[in-house]
Amino acid sequence: MSITNWSIEHWLTVLVFIVILSLAGYSSYVELPREAAPDITIPVVVVSTPYVGVAPSDMEKLVTQPLEDELQQLKDVRSMRSTSTDGVSIITIEFEPDVDIDNALQKIRERVDAAQSALPTDLTEExxxxxxxxxxxxxxxxxxxxxxxxxxxLKLDAERLQDEIEKIDGILEVKLVGSVDREIGIEADPKLLEYFNVTLGELTGAIQLKNLTLPGGQVKMGDLSYTVRVPGEFRNVDEIQEVIIREAEGEFIRVKDVAVVRDTFQEAETYSRVNGLPSLSLSVTRRAGENILRIAEEVKVKVAEFQEANGGRILYGIDGDISKNINERVEELENNILTGLILVAGVLLFFMGGLRNALFVAAAIPLSMLVSFAVLAALDITLNIVVLFSLVLALGMLVDNAIVIVENIYRHGSMGRASPRRLAMAPLRSLGRSLLRPRRRSLASSRSCSGPGSWASSCLSCR
Incomplete structure (x- = not known):
């Protein structure tokens, strides 16, 4: 017995199964992670090595070439490109598409470790x-x-917001861009140094000696053991100014006598501006496979709460919101489903004159989409632009096939030559394979009925 015959004979079981699949599909649609594009694994790895203050020619000779010599021993490498600039060496390695990227990363780490002995010993970073x-x-x-x-x-507020956003489930990283770190600058006056006969070495040595936290060992009291430490780090600028460099003729020479201490910021390496005002930016990155729409909504709630708490002193703006584009795509799919349902039902109702025929085809659209969502969830596939485009494309094919089947049943039913059960079975037997094979369907449609036993025969009188 074919699946078509079995479904017709056990229609109640099929109906229950459809209801269950529809509920599962709706639940899957609500919970499916949304993202702009599928998570594509690109077999490309970048090895970057900073070496501050080194010219490009020296970077190539001291860093890039030793690394390239080791990395050339890797297998399945499609191409390897290197760039040596002022203070940075960048090597880009592209592997063959079928290479396991995790295994490739491990091999690269091994090769880089092997090249460490040939690299300069004063590298600031690995x-x-x-x-x-x-x-x-x-x-x-x-x-x-x-x-x-x-x-x-502004930086303090940005860091607090950064900490709150990082608590959201699914957030991989929140990077603060445009900020500068605090820096205590000590500007020595050459004339005052000469007047007090103080060298720069004495000045820096005195400051370093006072800015220490020393371990004091452990103290045991009964069954308890306490760790002792002597804190000596500077807490403010005044403490630095009062540091004694040395004693001369009964008077103490302090830092403030020969230098000016400033509480300032490091030189900015990145800049951020909004409407001409200095600003800071938080770059939000989510984990792979997480629902962008949910994360974006929770982030916006956090931002709104912070804006309200600050009383409007700080202006918050959101740029590059990918969730907007995804929302538009999802809404477009929903509109296509609804539009297709209405148009198909209207066309069939007009040409076939039966509400039942129109509802049969129209019901196939949402039911098929719900089943698709359940399958996507089972296969752990996210709802992205590629999947949405495929669903919209499949929607047209689905409507075509449903119309052909229903129209065939309607045509045979108008002849009045068979029972309803036979009407449901016969067209599917004659058109089932043709619908699954487009080329064969085109060939079959060009033929006419040639009597009993003919492969292309589709009328009930011949079958």
Whole structure:
């Protein structure tokens, strides 16, 4: 017995099964992670090595070439490109598409470790190995600006917001861009140094000696053991100014006598502006496979709460919000389903003159979509632009096939030559394979009925 005959004979079981699948599909549709593009694994790895203050020619000779010599021993490499600039060496390795990227990363780490002995001993940082991944691109950027508070206070507020956003489930990283770190600058006056006969070495040595936290060992009291430490780090600028450099003729020479201590910021390496005002930006990145729409909504709630708490002193803006584009795509799919349902029902109702025929075809559209969502959830596939385009494309094919089947049943039913059960079975037997094979369907449609036993015969009198 074919699946068609079995379904007709056990229609109640099929109906229950459809209801269950529809409920599962709706639940899956609500919970399916949304993202702009599928998580594509690109077999490209970048090895970057910073070496501050080194010219490009020296970077190539001291860093790039030793690393390339080791990395050339890797297998399944399609191409390897290197760039040596002022203070940075970048090597880009592209593997064959079928290479396991995790295994490739491990092999690269081994080769880089093997090259360590040939690299300069005064490298400030070890080579950074990074995989190129689409999922690590920011889903939104939050800009903070203010004309009422300074950059220091703005940074504190940005860091608090950063901590709150990082608590959201599914957040991979929140990076603060445009900020500068606090720096205590000590500017020595050459004339005063000469007047007090103080060298720069004495000045720096005195400051370093006072800015120490020393361990004091352990103290045991009964069954308890306490760790002792002597804190000596500076807490403010005044303490630095009062540091004694040395004693001369009964008087103490202090830092403030020969230098000016400033509480300032490091030189900015990145800049951020909003409407001409200095600003800071928070770049939000989510984990692969997480629901962008949910994360974006929770982030916006956090931003709104912070804006309300600050009383309007700080302006918050969101740029590059990917969730807007995804929402538009999802709404477009929903509109296509609804539009297709209405148009198909209207056309069939007009040409076939039966509400039942129109409802049969129209019902196939949402039911098929719900089953698709259940399958996507079972296969752990996210709802992205590729999946949405495929569903819209399949929607047209689905409507075509449903119309052909229903129209065939309607035509045979108008002849009045068979029972309803036979009407449901016969057209599916004659058209089932043709609908699954487009080329064969085209051939069959060009033939006419040639009597009993003919492959292309579709009328009930011949079958």
């Amino acid at each position: 080579p950074i190995i990074q995989e190129i991944s689409f999922s690590e691109f920011p889903i939104m950027i939050i800009n903070l600006s203010s004309a009422q508070v300074g950059l220091a206070q």
